[in-house]
Amino acid sequence: MKSVDVVIPNYNYGRYLRGCIDSIRSQPVEELRILVIDNASTDESVAIARELAKTDPRIELLLRAENRGAHASFNDGIDWARSDYFLILCSDDYLAPGALPRALALMETHPDVHLTHGKTLFLAETAFPSGQIAAPPSSAAWAKQDGMAFVETVCRSGRNFISGPTVIVRTAIQKKVGHYKPTLTHTDDLEMWLRFGLHGSVAQTQTIQAVARVHSVNQSASVRTLKQWSIEFEAAFRSFFESDGANLANADILFRHARHALNERAYWSAIAQFCRGEPGARDLLRHAINLRPSTAFLPPFSYLMRRTETSALIGSSMRRLGNRLRTSVLSARSSH
Structure with a gap:
């Protein structure tokens, strides 16, 4: 031995x-x-x-x-x-x-x-x-x-x-x-x-x-929040690709994969937090968009498609989002 x-x-x-x-x-x-x-x-x-x-x-x-x-x-x-x-x-x-x-x-x-x-x-x-x-x-x-x-x-x-x-x-x-x-x-x-x-x-x-x-x-x-963890993970990937991993032929692509993965998790977690009315949702969403600016216009649906509980998650999120929007509209009408 x-x-x-x-x-x-x-x-x-x-x-x-x-x-x-x-x-x-x-x-x-x-x-x-x-x-x-x-x-x-x-x-x-x-x-x-x-x-x-x-x-x-x-x-x-x-x-x-x-x-x-x-x-x-x-x-x-x-x-x-x-x-x-x-x-x-x-x-x-x-x-x-x-x-x-x-x-x-x-x-x-x-x-x-x-x-x-x-x-x-x-x-x-x-x-x-x-x-x-x-x-x-x-x-x-x-x-x-x-x-x-x-x-x-x-x-x-x-x-x-x-x-x-x-x-x-x-x-x-x-x-x-x-x-x-x-x-x-x-x-x-x-x-x-x-x-x-x-x-x-x-x-x-x-x-x-x-x-x-x-x-x-x-x-x-x-480390208390998902945003904090996401920042920590992004720092680790960045450190690797700016040092030991810098000479990899596909370094830029791999780093982009990592940032996209972090973006997807942060984005949909922010949406879920918003639907539940939890604080910090907007801050987390801004962080997600900073990782991948295109998701400000096109949500990263591919992440949901890869999850086994996709249907239930989408249905639940859409119902909650609909309820939040309906409440906001009614509140706006009553104020006029």
């Missing part, structure tokens, strides 16, 4: 840290190193990390005197890594049993695959106090995709469909790809996956590879 390095960024997640580490060191991997990077936690994190490191030589500690943020931890972890394979696992998540050997077996068999990812089980904090889940199968079915096809798929979707806690990569390729970008607060991982697509294939499994705890202080919880 090849060697694996796992980096655990941590800040005030002492209540999760032991379970996270246990989920890693229980993986049947012969050569394993774990680096806990603590960003000046004020809870019991450091004491727990030191206790575990004393009893397990595979655990190393980087204990900061000040909080330098998640990106510094990610990038210091990349610099520290030297094993064959590499994983960043935040301390409020944990690996499913057998996750590492499943991914390593695939990458050992397919040398062109440099990034693997799987399914994440999202559970509320109180739903799994023991920090354990039933063991998935020892083997898994994998779908492999050529790197450039992967990049196009991501751009056409305008989404990040890769779950970070499940991502296991080849360390040598991670070194080539480089560091995470601190300017991308919430979508640095999406931009990173796109860079990996330039270097080789990507493989995905529907087997659960990790568990993510859902709680009020998740980093993603700080």
